[in-house]
Amino acid sequence: MAKIPSQLLKGTLEGALLLIIARGETYGYAVQTTLAELGFGTVPEGTIYPLLLKMQKQGLIAAERHASKTGPDRKYYHLTAAGQTAIASFVPRWQQLAQAMARLVEAKDETSQ
Amino acid sequence: MKRVNDQHLAQLHGLDHAYMDTLITYLRRDWGKDPQAIESVIQDLLEGALTASQSGVSAKGYFGADPQVAADAILAELPRRTAAQWRQLLWPLANFYLAFAFLEGLLRQPMRWTLGDLRLLVIPFVMVATTWFFRGISFNRLNQRTKRRVLVGMVLFLAIPLVDGFVGEVITFPSLPANALLGVIALMLVWDLAAWRKRRDAAWWVGVWGVLAATVVISQWSVANGLLVLIAAVNIGLWLAALLVTQVADVAV
Incomplete structure (x- = not known):
C-alpha cells in the first residue's frame, strides 16, 4: 500500500482520530496501529500526539492514566460530548468532499475510456 | 516524575535509547514551557516507545523520521512556565551568584562591596538562555530554525561577557x-x-x-x-x- 503524503492527511487526520476514539477508550500506540490497519499507512506518533494534545485542549477528548504492564502508566483517551458534536459536524462534510472527489475521478475515468 | 521517566528511558537500548534521549533532552530544554506538562508528555512518549519496542518497532519507526518538527508541534500545545516555576528554576542560581558576589567583596583589600557586584546575577540568565538557544543541535538533521537559533546563541554567548566587561571598565559603581x-x-x-x-x-x-x-x-x-x-x-x-x-x-x- 502506497504511503499517503502527510499534506493529504492533514485535514482529515483529526476526524479519523475522533472516529477511532469514538469506537471506545484507546491509547496512543493502539491509535497508531488502528490507523495502519485501516489503510492510512504508518502515521508516526510525532504526527498523532500533537493532534491528541490539541483535541484534549479543545475538550473534544479526555484522558485518564491507568497502570501499564510495559512500563510507565498508560494514557487512555475517550470522547467527550464536544467530541461527539465535532464528529457529527465532520462526517457530513467529509462525505460531501469524498462524493465530490469520487465524481471527479469517475468523470476522468469516463473521459479516458 | 523526571526521575521515574529517566528510569523508563533506561529500559530502551541502543539506537532507540539514543533517539528518545535526544528527543527528551530537546523537550526539557524548552525553559519557557511548564516542566510538569513536559514530563507528562515524556511519560506518554516513553510508554508508547516501550510498547512499540516490544512489538519490534524502533523508536524512529514509532515517533517518525523528523522528531524535531514533531517535538515543536507538541511544545506549541503545552502551557507556559508559571511565575512560580520560573522562581523555582532561577532561585538556586540567584542564591549562588549573589552569595558568591558578596564573598568576593569580603576578600577584597580593602574589604568593600559595590552595586557592580550584582552584575554576577546576569550569569544565571545567560546560562538559561544559552542552553535554550543551543537546544536541537543533537538531532542528526539540523533544520534552518535550529541553525538560526544557534547563531543567535553564539552571538549572545560572546557579546554578553564583552558588554559586561565593558560596563565594568567604563562605569564606576558606587560602594554599597x-x-x-x-x-x-x-x-x-x-x-x-x-x-x-x-x-x-x-x-x-x-x-x-x-x-x-x-x-x-x-x-x-x-x-x-x-x-x-x-x-x-x-x-x-x-x-x-x-x-x-x-x-x-x-x-x-
Whole structure:
C-alpha cells in the first residue's frame, strides 16, 4: 500500500482520530496501529500526539492514566460530548468532499475510456 | 516524575535509547514551557516507545523520521512556565551568584562591596538562555530554525561577557554601605526561610546567608575575626557534608 503524503492527511487526520476514539477508550500506540490497519499507512506518533494534545485542549477528548504492564502508566483517551458534536459536524462534510472527489475521478475515468 | 521517566528511558537500548534521549533532552530544554506538562508528555512518549519496542518497532519507526518538527508541534500545545516555576528554576542560581558576589567583596583589600557586584546575577540568565538557544543541535538533521537559533546563541554567548566587561571598565559603581549589604542579606534570608517550607535545600541557603551576615557584622570590628567566622563556617559545613556522605554510603551498603 502506497504511503499517503502527510499534506493529504492533514485535514482529515483529526476526524479519523475522533472516529477511532469514538469506537471506545484507546491509547496512543493502539491509535497508531488502528490507523495502519485501516489503510492510512504508518502515521508516526510525532504526527498523532500533537493532534491528541490539541483535541484534549479543545475538550473534544479526555484522558485518564491507568497502570501499564510495559512500563510507565498508560494514557487512555475517550470522547467527550464536544467530541461527539465535532464528529457529527465532520462526517457530513467529509462525505460531501469524498462524493465530490469520487465524481471527479469517475468523470476522468469516463473521459479516458 | 523526571526521575521515574529517566528510569523508563533506561529500559530502551541502543539506537532507540539514543533517539528518545535526544528527543527528551530537546523537550526539557524548552525553559519557557511548564516542566510538569513536559514530563507528562515524556511519560506518554516513553510508554508508547516501550510498547512499540516490544512489538519490534524502533523508536524512529514509532515517533517518525523528523522528531524535531514533531517535538515543536507538541511544545506549541503545552502551557507556559508559571511565575512560580520560573522562581523555582532561577532561585538556586540567584542564591549562588549573589552569595558568591558578596564573598568576593569580603576578600577584597580593602574589604568593600559595590552595586557592580550584582552584575554576577546576569550569569544565571545567560546560562538559561544559552542552553535554550543551543537546544536541537543533537538531532542528526539540523533544520534552518535550529541553525538560526544557534547563531543567535553564539552571538549572545560572546557579546554578553564583552558588554559586561565593558560596563565594568567604563562605569564606576558606587560602594554599597555595610548596612545596605546587610539589608540585601536579610532579604535573601527571609526569602529562603519562606522557601524552606516547600524546599528542603533552602535550609542550606539559610545557613550560607546566616554565615555571611555574621561575617559582615563581625568584620565591621575586625576583618580577621570576620574571616575567621567564615573559615570556621566553611570547615563545619565541609565536615557536616562529609558526615552526610558517609551516612548515605553506609545506608547504601
